[in-house]
Amino acid sequence: MPVTIRDVARASGVHISTVSRTFSAPHLVNPETRVRVLACAEDLGYRPNRAARALITGRTHNIGLIIADIANPFFPPLIKAAESQARHRDYHVFVADTNEDPTAEEELVHALAKQVDGVLLCSPRMSNSLIEQLSREVPLVVVNRQVTGLPCVLMDVGQGARAAIEHLIGLGHRSIALLGGPRSSWTNREMRRAAGTAARAGGAELTLLGPNAPTETGGAAIAEQVRRSGVSAVLAYNDLMAIGLIEGLHSLGVRVPQEVSVVGVDDITLSRLTRPKLTTVATPTGAAGRTAVDMLLQQDIESPRGARGPGAGTALGVRRTTAQVMLQTDLVIRDSTGPGPHARPARPLAAPQGPDPHCPAGPGIPTAVTGDAVAS
Numbered sequence: 001m002p003v004t005i006r007d008v009a010r011a012s013g014v015h016i017s018t019v020s021r022t023f024s025a026p027h028l029v030n031p032e033t034r035v036r037v038l039a040c041a042e043d044l045g046y047r048p049n050r051a052a053r054a055l056i057t058g059r060t061h062n063i064g065l066i067i068a069d070i071a072n073p074f075f076p077p078l079i080k081a082a083e084s085q086a087r088h089r090d091y092h093v094f095v096a097d098t099n100e101d102p103t104a105e106e107e108l109v110h111a112l113a114k115q116v117d118g119v120l121l122c123s124p125r126m127s128n129s130l131i132e133q134l135s136r137e138v139p140l141v142v143v144n145r146q147v148t149g150l151p152c153v154l155m156d157v158g159q160g161a162r163a164a165i166e167h168l169i170g171l172g173h174r175s176i177a178l179l180g181g182p183r184s185s186w187t188n189r190e191m192r193r194a195a196g197t198a199a200r201a202g203g204a205e206l207t208l209l210g211p212n213a214p215t216e217t218g219g220a221a222i223a224e225q226v227r228r229s230g231v232s233a234v235l236a237y238n239d240l241m242a243i244g245l246i247e248g249l250h251s252l253g254v255r256v257p258q259e260v261s262v263v264g265v266d267d268i269t270l271s272r273l274t275r276p277k278l279t280t281v282a283t284p285t286g287a288a289g290r291t292a293v294d295m296l297l298q299q300d301i302e303s304p305r306g307a308r309g310p311g312a313g314t315a316l317g318v319r320r321t322t323a324q325v326m327l328q329t330d331l332v333i334r335d336s337t338g339p340g341p342h343a344r345p346a347r348p349l350a351a352p353q354g355p356d357p358h359c360p361a362g363p364g365i366p367t368a369v370t371g372d373a374v375a376s
Contacts, residue, residue, distance in 0.1 A: 180210025
């Protein structure tokens with residue numbers, strides 16, 4: 001005879017509703033009670049019937065995760081973090097790839113709306129107005145895109161672009177190219193705005209090249225245009241484009257960073273494996289995935305199944321959030337950036353002086369050190 005929820009409640013000494021909450025909303029159950037209930041369930045071999053629970057609660061305990069390009073190394077850390085966070089909350093994640101196609105995005109939201117309790121839209125290419133319209137069909141959290149009135153998890157690529165341009169200007173680069181990504185990308189617009197401001201403030205000229213495919217092939221394809229432009233440094237839309245650009249420049253006989261410095265964005269694993277190792281803006285993709293899941297589940301998505309569909313966003317009992325979270329980015333300096341044409345010459349070191357026999361070394365008096373002593 002199969003083990004029931006009543007058997008678990010009796011064995012753990014709690015009410016049936018507490019057992020139900022342990023599996024449906026574990027964060028609402030006292031930690032000690034939750035551990036005891038789960039241990040009893042494990043000992044008895046109890047497994048909750050998700051289909052039956054969905055009929056009762058109107059929730060599927062599934063989340064849709066729609067991403068722009070599953071082949072892009074930017075997304076796997078985000079996917080893994082989101083799946084881990086969802087499992088911790090007793091949710092499953094369905095991952096769908098749109099291949100940068102806004103039409104596919106819309107179709108996937110419609111297809112998933114009745115099968116999941118909410119959808120995470122990552123780097124969507126749809127218009128803001130369409131995303132807002134779809135949010136009335138199913139709860140949405142948007143990642144890497146700012147949509148007024150909807151919950152969003154953003155990575156501060158603007159701050160990262162400013163830091164990258166300031167780094168290049170500090171190295172003596174005054175002619176810099178920005179390799180743009182997809183035209184409909186929020187990241188692309190933020191980088192263009194912030195990089196332009198930083199370049200003007202630093203007295204540098206910024207050349208915009210794009211839009212481009214956000215891939216290694218897209219970066220390699222624009223290498224000849226970069227060479228002809230005469231710029232001494234490049235900030236690429238992402239690491240894949242930067243890596244492709246470096247390969248393309250190498251095939252043209254252009255050395256990186258001796259002749260052209262290159263900066264990427266994302267800090268994917270490949271950026272640490274290329275030669276030269278890539279200077280890049282690290283984006284907190286794992287934190288974004290975890291935050292997006294938490295933000296989606298903070299909404300009251302326990303609406304009855306009958307309330308699904310158009311207008312569900314305003315159905316009785318459905319509470320939506322419009323919170324927007326901005327996560328910090330960091331510039332990681334490696335080997336693909338070097339001195340530019342306007343670099344300040346290094347100040348020559350003073351000739352070493354022998355110790356003055358009449359002035360013995362003491363506090364505040366420099367003494368000679370060997371090169372090994374200051375190596376790092």
